[in-house]
Amino acid sequence: MLTSKCLRGVVTGYPLAINATIINITEVDYNPEFITRIIPKLDWEVLWRAADSIGHSDGLPQTIEPKFEENNEFLKKVHRVLLEVDIEEGNLVCPESGRRFPISKGIPNMLLTEAEVQ
Amino acid sequence: MKLKVLEGHLGEISGFTKPKVEYEQYETPSHIAAVALYTMQTQFEALESKLVLDAGCGPGMLSCGASLLGAGTVTAVDIDGESLDILKENIEFTEVDNIDIIQCNFLCPEMYRCENYFDTVVMNPPFGTKNNAGIDMKFLKMGLDLSCDSVYSLHKSTTRSHIQKRIKEWGVKGSVIAELRYNLKSSFKFHKQHSKDIAVDLWRLHHS
Numbered sequence: 001m002l003t004s005k006c007l008r009g010v011v012t013g014y015p016l017a018i019n020a021t022i023i024n025i026t027e028v029d030y031n032p033e034f035i036t037r038i039i040p041k042l043d044w045e046v047l048w049r050a051a052d053s054i055g056h057s058d059g060l061p062q063t064i065e066p067k068f069e070e071n072n073e074f075l076k077k078v079h080r081v082l083l084e085v086d087i088e089e090g091n092l093v094c095p096e097s098g099r100r101f102p103i104s105k106g107i108p109n110m111l112l113t114e115a116e117v118q
Numbered sequence: 119m120k121l122k123v124l125e126g127h128l129g130e131i132s133g134f135t136k137p138k139v140e141y142e143q144y145e146t147p148s149h150i151a152a153v154a155l156y157t158m159q160t161q162f163e164a165l166e167s168k169l170v171l172d173a174g175c176g177p178g179m180l181s182c183g184a185s186l187l188g189a190g191t192v193t194a195v196d197i198d199g200e201s202l203d204i205l206k207e208n209i210e211f212t213e214v215d216n217i218d219i220i221q222c223n224f225l226c227p228e229m230y231r232c233e234n235y236f237d238t239v240v241m242n243p244p245f246g247t248k249n250n251a252g253i254d255m256k257f258l259k260m261g262l263d264l265s266c267d268s269v270y271s272l273h274k275s276t277t278r279s280h281i282q283k284r285i286k287e288w289g290v291k292g293s294v295i296a297e298l299r300y301n302l303k304s305s306f307k308f309h310k311q312h313s314k315d316i317a318v319d320l321w322r323l324h325h326s
Contacts, residue, residue, distance in 0.1 A: 014231065028215045034167045034190035041169075041235060083191065083216060107202055110222035 015046040016101070020054045020090040024106070028083040035079050036069045051081045119187060125152035128183050131208045134176065134201060141198055142244035146179040150272070150298050151242075154320045155183040157296050158238070158270050162322065165189045168237040173224045173261055178205035178217070180240045185214035192217045193236070195224050225256055234266040242272045255284055258323065262290060268324035272298075275317035285323060292323035 044064050051057040060077050068074055092101040092108055101110050128148035137143035158164040166188035172181040175194035184192050194217050196202055202219055209217050222229075243257035244250065254273060258281075261269040273281060278294065285292040300318040 026215060031167060031190060034169075037167070038169060038190070105203075105206060107199075107206070107219045107221055109199065110220060110228075111197065112226070 014095075015043075015050065016092040016094060018050055018053055018087065018090065018092060019100075020087045020103075022087070022089040023054060023056075024086045024088045025084055026086055028079070030076065030079050032072065032075050032079075035075045035082070038082075039064065039068065039078060047081070051085070054085070054087070056081055056085050121152060121156045124156060124183060124186060125149060127186055127212060128152050128179055131179055131182055131212065132177055132204050133179075135204065136200070138198065142247070142250070143176060143198070143201070144242075144245075145176070146242045146272070147301060148179065150300055150318065151179040151183050153296060153298060154270065154272065155180065155187055155240075157320065158240070158322075159187050161295065162268070164238045164268060164270065169193075169235070171195065171232075171236040171239045171261075171264060173239060173241040173257060173264075174243055175205060175219075176201045176242075178208050180242060181205065181217050182208055182212045182214055184238075184240060185217055186212065189216065189238075194219045195222055197221070197223050225253075225260055229260060229264060232264050234264070236265050237267045239265040239269045240271070241269070245274055255281075258284070258321075259288065262288065262323060262325070266325070268322055270295075271321045271323070272300075273319050273321060275319050278319060281321065289326070290323055291326045292321055294319040295322045296320040 048057060048060060048062055051060055060081060086106055087103050088106050090103045092103065101108055125148055128151050133145040134143045155165065159166060165184050167190045170184050170189045170192045172192055172194045175181050175196045178194055181192045181194040194205060199221055202221055205219060239261040241257055241261055243254045246252055246254040258271055261271065298318045298320060300316040
């Protein structure tokens with residue numbers, strides 16, 4: 001799920017760059033009401049660039065249109081990129097330090113070593 | 119989903135294989151988790167189609183339950199990789215598909231990037247009894263900072279007046295919405311009794 005892997009990077013440096021070696025697509029139940037409600041919470045530009053960097057921005061507009069909530073096709077695309085595209089193996093890379101956070105079995109490890117925590 | 123069905127599903131979830139004392143890894147019993155989650159949904163509509171965070175998720179009893187009750191997505195956060203591996207198995211076993219796992223320290227300052235992001239934060243925080251006094255309150259405060267609506271958290275009933283005091287200091291509203299009994303199996307060597315019944319409160323805290 002891209003939801004938390006890139007949008008609100010839970011680590012130093014934002015947004016994190018994504019290096020994906022294995023991407024999985026898993027089908028998730030489509031809930032348009034939920035998608036409509038979370039879109040305003042997202043940093044759209046960051047999401048678009050993240051999706052684009054892993055080759056999944058097809059048909060996704062670079063800016064959100066007004067009345068997006070009425071555009072079911074758009075909501076379905078957001079649903080797909082947010083919930084169905086999953087990075088199974090890869091890295092999240094901090095843009096400032098270059099520090100890599102490994103993603104293994106779909107789980108990003110954001111723990112810093114004691115030396116990194118000042 | 120009925121309460122009994124939910125409890126049945128959660129009863130089949132695996133717990134900690136080797137609980138770590140430094141993280142106070144006590145499992146959330148399936149009965150407690152089921153009642154707590156069911157109360158959140160039926161009384162406050164806090165789960166269905168909501169953006170949920172499970173803070174200190176462990177093997178994911180609350181995460182899986184929240185997902186079964188229709189959460190939009192559940193973000194499950196824990197510092198311990200081994201617990202998250204078990205959660206991964208539990209997710210496959212429960213056949214839920216919208217839990218997003220992150221291994222990180224819930225109390226690290228970077229979490230503030232998610233300030234007010236989640237609708238609902240659920241947690242069974244460390245009680246703060248083993249050389250880490252106060253960690254339960256740190257979890258609670260962080261949960262409040264990351265939620266735009268409410269936090270649901272399990273605490274020993276003996277800490278009730280202390281929590282009431284902190285809630286006032288923080289300027290938020292809160293009340294105990296269920297009183298539960300937690301049958302703590304002796305999971306660590308220093309436990310003298312085989313099992314112990316502990317009174318536990320389910321708190322609901324929300325921004326006023």
